[in-house]
Amino acid sequence: MNEHGMQSALHAAAGSGADLITELGIVLFAGAALLFLLVIGLLLRAVSTGESAVDSRRWIVGGGVVLPLILLTALLVYGLAVGNTLTDMNARGPLRFVLDCISSGARALSMPLAEATPLRVHVVGRRWWWQVRYGGPGTGVTGVELANELHLPAGRPVELTLRSGDVIHSFWVPALAGKIDMIPGRANRLVLRASKPGVYRGQCAEYCGGQHAWMALYVVVVPEPEFRVWLQRQSQPAALPGDAELRRGYDAFMRASCADCHTVRGTPARGNHGPDLTHVGSRRSLAAGRLGNHQGTMAGWIAGAQDLKPGNAMPDAREFTGAELRALAAWLGSLQ
Amino acid sequence: VSYRRACALVALLAAGCSEEAIVSVEGGNAERGREVLERFECGACHRIPGVRGPQSRVGPTLENFHRRPYVAGRFENSPELAVRWILDPPAMKPATAMPVVGLTEAQARDAVAYLWSLE
Numbered sequence: 001m002n003e004h005g006m007q008s009a010l011h012a013a014a015g016s017g018a019d020l021i022t023e024l025g026i027v028l029f030a031g032a033a034l035l036f037l038l039v040i041g042l043l044l045r046a047v048s049t050g051e052s053a054v055d056s057r058r059w060i061v062g063g064g065v066v067l068p069l070i071l072l073t074a075l076l077v078y079g080l081a082v083g084n085t086l087t088d089m090n091a092r093g094p095l096r097f098v099l100d101c102i103s104s105g106a107r108a109l110s111m112p113l114a115e116a117t118p119l120r121v122h123v124v125g126r127r128w129w130w131q132v133r134y135g136g137p138g139t140g141v142t143g144v145e146l147a148n149e150l151h152l153p154a155g156r157p158v159e160l161t162l163r164s165g166d167v168i169h170s171f172w173v174p175a176l177a178g179k180i181d182m183i184p185g186r187a188n189r190l191v192l193r194a195s196k197p198g199v200y201r202g203q204c205a206e207y208c209g210g211q212h213a214w215m216a217l218y219v220v221v222v223p224e225p226e227f228r229v230w231l232q233r234q235s236q237p238a239a240l241p242g243d244a245e246l247r248r249g250y251d252a253f254m255r256a257s258c259a260d261c262h263t264v265r266g267t268p269a270r271g272n273h274g275p276d277l278t279h280v281g282s283r284r285s286l287a288a289g290r291l292g293n294h295q296g297t298m299a300g301w302i303a304g305a306q307d308l309k310p311g312n313a314m315p316d317a318r319e320f321t322g323a324e325l326r327a328l329a330a331w332l333g334s335l336q
Numbered sequence: 337v338s339y340r341r342a343c344a345l346v347a348l349l350a351a352g353c354s355e356e357a358i359v360s361v362e363g364g365n366a367e368r369g370r371e372v373l374e375r376f377e378c379g380a381c382h383r384i385p386g387v388r389g390p391q392s393r394v395g396p397t398l399e400n401f402h403r404r405p406y407v408a409g410r411f412e413n414s415p416e417l418a419v420r421w422i423l424d425p426p427a428m429k430p431a432t433a434m435p436v437v438g439l440t441e442a443q444a445r446d447a448v449a450y451l452w453s454l455e
Binding site: 290291292294295296297299300301303304307320321322323325326329330 | 380395435
């Protein structure tokens with residue numbers, strides 16, 4: 001069953017980036033409202049005072065030069081500080097950043113990142129799915145790979161490295177942070193701290209081809225201990241088929257061409273064109289949000305991938321008998 | 337009672353009856369059935385008119401389902417049989433590609449009520 005986590009920029013912010021953007025939005029809106037009231041006030045005054053003379057030079061210099069200079073400078077500093085805070089692992093808010101800059105001069109601008117090794121997650125946008133890898137030097141896990149789903153510990157800063165495997169994509173989980181492009185040949189960085197446990201839906205936000213609309217991902221934010229358990233489980237190889245039916249599914253997978261594109265850790269399947277399926281049964285969706293995940297959708301996807309998501313890289317499998325297809329879907333579903 | 341009023345009354349009764357006929361077929365509720373078909377994403381394999389979500393051709397289309405003489409090309413179609421089929425297809429036809437999707441019997445009845453309501 002498809003679980004539709006919320007995906008809206010209007011939803012309450014649940015991450016550091018979204019918090020800042022909300023604050024920025026409020027500041028801009030309130031500022032614009034004040035200026036509007038000021039202009040209306042002046043207009044009313046002009047109408048009510050009739051033809052009495054005003055010092056036009058003073059109004060032009062004051063309202064046309066001095067006021068904008070002060071306001072725009074303040075906004076520029078604030079905007080830059082927000083931008084810096086969005087990507088800084090140690091950020092303590094834009095105001096604090098401005099104060100730091102003033103008190104310590106240019107040194108604050110070149111402060112090193114946090115010494116503690118942050119959790120690093122590598123996300124690669126592909127047409128039309130998300131490849132997600134955990135780990136890297138010093139993080140204690142290796143080889144954890146999944147697709148279309150990101151699990152994050154609540155309250156801890158996470159550094160996402162965003163790349164693209166083909167065309168430009170954009171990583172956007174509105175409840176957590178602003179969008180950031182994934183550009184071929186480049187690694188972009190996004191630091192985010194999810195504050196509230198929950199499931200947040202994200203979406204590719206840069207048109208990337210026919211199935212762009214079906215390039216969604218789920219971000220699952222859980223408390224830190226639960227996250228560790230999850231990561232530990234994801235780092236395990238796939239469980240061996242437990243009964244005859246699952247065994248039939250396993251055999252069908254290995255006999256057919258599935259392994260040319262997919263990896264199932266702990267088995268001979270080592271393909272790297274499609275999603276890693278080692279724990280595919282534990283995921284919320286199939287085909288990047290196209291379908292929920294149960295035996296029926298799995299079978300339907302394997303046999304009808306081109307019907308469900310035309311043009312995607314997965315062909316309709318025509319090499320299984322009905323019973324094999326069922327067994328295959330059962331085995332993949334058992335990979336928890 | 338005027339002629340027009342009588343007509344209106346007859347139309348109302350007819351509407352009430354046909355409504356009744358749809359929802360009371362073998363104890364399922366067609367509207368709930370539509371939700372069941374959406375929730376379990378039966379469209380991952382079938383074409384089902386009026387149901388939101390995916391539409392695919394892996395399995396047969398379910399348009400005009402009540403006019404289909406056979407289910408799975410083998411069993412005489414009836415609401416009771418369709419319910420049995422949805423609950424456990426491999427038990428009736430081991431070679432089928434359709435898995436047990438995990439509907440409860442009440443959900444299967446609702447789903448069949450919806451399929452039966454399709455013109």
